[in-house]
Amino acid sequence: MKDLATETCDACRAGAPTVNQQDQVELLAQLPEWHITERDGVDQLEKVYPFPDFSKALDFANAVGELAEGSNHHPAILVEWGKTTVTWWTHKIRGLHRNDFIMAAKTDYLHSK
Numbered sequence: 025m026k027d028l029a030t031e032t033c034d035a036c037r038a039g040a041p042t043v044n045q046q047d048q049v050e051l052l053a054q055l056p057e058w059h060i061t062e063r064d065g066v067d068q069l070e071k072v073y074p075f076p077d078f079s080k081a082l083d084f085a086n087a088v089g090e091l092a093e094g095s096n097h098h099p100a101i102l103v104e105w106g107k108t109t110v111t112w113w114t115h116k117i118r119g120l121h122r123n124d125f126i127m128a129a130k131t132d133y134l135h136s137k
């Protein structure tokens with residue numbers, strides 16, 4: 025199975041298909057500690073990263089922001105003292121695209137460095 029983190033995001037267009045339930049299970053199996061939650065009817069992929077303080081949490085958030093800019097695919101990022109919550113979904117399709125799982129894998133890789 026190819027490492028998700030090495031894939032690149034497709035240019036996602038309105039009307040693109042969302043990831044089906046079976047594929048969600050397969051992709052989540054490659055993404056430890058990530059979970060899918062629904063907000064306002066939109067499935068979102070989310071993970072909480074713990075940090076020793078606010079400053080480290082903010083540094084990671086900034087690194088994720090740079091990753092997002094480089095991929096033109098952007099998460100919601102919540103920075104709190106001791107943790108950063110990263111949430112991926114695709115606005116254009118109001119749901120989860122393969123891109124979101126790729127970006128989650130890239131986020132994990134960034135955290136591991």
Ligand SMILES: C[C@H](O)[C@H](O)[C@H]1CNC2=NC(N)=NC(=O)C2=N1
Pocket residue numbers: 036096097098099112113114115116117
């Ligand atoms: C115009 C710009 O390319 C688009 O709005 C991009 C920007 N980043 C994005 N990020 C996410 N998560 N979903 C999108 O649909 C999206 N669209």
